Amino acid sequence: MRVLAAVDKFRGTASAAQVASAIGHACWELGVDCIEAPIADGGEGTLDALGGPNRTSRVTNPLGNPVEAQWRLAGDTAVIEMALASGLLLVGGPKKNDVIAASTIGTGQLIDTALNDGAKRIIVCVGGSATVDGGLGAIRAISTPARLRGTEFVVACDVRALFSDAAKLFGAQKGASPVQIEFLTGRLEQLQQSYLREYGVDVSQLVGGGAAGGLAGGLGALGAHLVPGFDVVADEVGLHEQVAQCDLVITGEGYLDNESFDGKVVGGVQQLAQQFNKPVVVICGGADSSAQERIDSFSLIANFGEQQAFRQPLMCIEQAAATIIRRFNSPLQTIG
Numbered sequence: 001m002r003v004l005a006a007v008d009k010f011r012g013t014a015s016a017a018q019v020a021s022a023i024g025h026a027c028w029e030l031g032v033d034c035i036e037a038p039i040a041d042g043g044e045g046t047l048d049a050l051g052g053p054n055r056t057s058r059v060t061n062p063l064g065n066p067v068e069a070q071w072r073l074a075g076d077t078a079v080i081e082m083a084l085a086s087g088l089l090l091v092g093g094p095k096k097n098d099v100i101a102a103s104t105i106g107t108g109q110l111i112d113t114a115l116n117d118g119a120k121r122i123i124v125c126v127g128g129s130a131t132v133d134g135g136l137g138a139i140r141a142i143s144t145p146a147r148l149r150g151t152e153f154v155v156a157c158d159v160r161a162l163f164s165d166a167a168k169l170f171g172a173q174k175g176a177s178p179v180q181i182e183f184l185t186g187r188l189e190q191l192q193q194s195y196l197r198e199y200g201v202d203v204s205q206l207v208g209g210g211a212a213g214g215l216a217g218g219l220g221a222l223g224a225h226l227v228p229g230f231d232v233v234a235d236e237v238g239l240h241e242q243v244a245q246c247d248l249v250i251t252g253e254g255y256l257d258n259e260s261f262d263g264k265v266v267g268g269v270q271q272l273a274q275q276f277n278k279p280v281v282v283i284c285g286g287a288d289s290s291a292q293e294r295i296d297s298f299s300l301i302a303n304f305g306e307q308q309a310f311r312q313p314l315m316c317i318e319q320a321a322a323t324i325i326r327r328f329n330s331p332l333q334t335i336g
Helices: 016-029 105-116 136-141 145-150 163-170 178-199 215-221 229-237 239-245 265-275 300-304 306-311 313-326
Strands: 002-007 033-038 055-060 066-074 077-081 121-125 152-157 225-228 248-256 280-287 296-299
Touching (some): 002 239, 002 265, 002 313, 016 033, 033 239, 105 145, 215 225, 229 265, 248 265, 280 300, 280 306, 296 300
Parallel strands (some): 002 248, 152 225, 248 280
């Protein structure tokens, strides 16, 4: 038997690599081959899934303070995770964020540095931002945006939201009040018109343009191709081939709900598994009952209790994987 562990992070408790390793250890204990494949959807953790950082640059964080941001340059391909330059965690979370002032300038500085260092292919992973500036800060930080015309410029989006909806959908989680959300929405609508006049691109029509507070749309105005983040990662790591070569796919994330099937890792892995007629099971910290009806699942909280699931998540994940593998030889039933 060969198992593919194609998993996302368990936010706040375990990285995707740690989750994949725990499943791999369960396989090793049972004498089963395992392909460990940490995956991401364009948000936090995507840089690690695409090989990890090998460079660090000093840039400006969302509220104007210096920050050392890691990124990757391998050959002529640059991978930039915007959360490491313009992320919400860099300002201490939503309660400490000034969402009106928060800027994506640091992400633009990383793009500019990548161009200066000879990158001909740039992947910007968006998600986990502190910002709703429509990408204006990033655009202003790129010294000569015309240089991007000579590159393959890709934005890996973790959501499908439209540009002008970014504040309405995500403003509150960045610390915006209802009044501020209304202001930010108006500002995005004005930027939409500005980008159309200056660059000839109607960002309102770009699926995913609202990702990272509109950063995706702003970069789209400069010619970037907006692509679902899961698809970018799947292509880069050869996930299609890995699914084809395995007998069982185990995926995972911290909380399983209906959003897990809309551009996220669990839904993307499930679709790939179905294409190759492979059984797939998700290990999750907790789960919404309606989501559990859509995929075979093993909930750590349901099986081990909330306290143990949070205190020893990797041990619980390993035991969950062992349980799933032992049951695999019988017809696969809903687990958990």
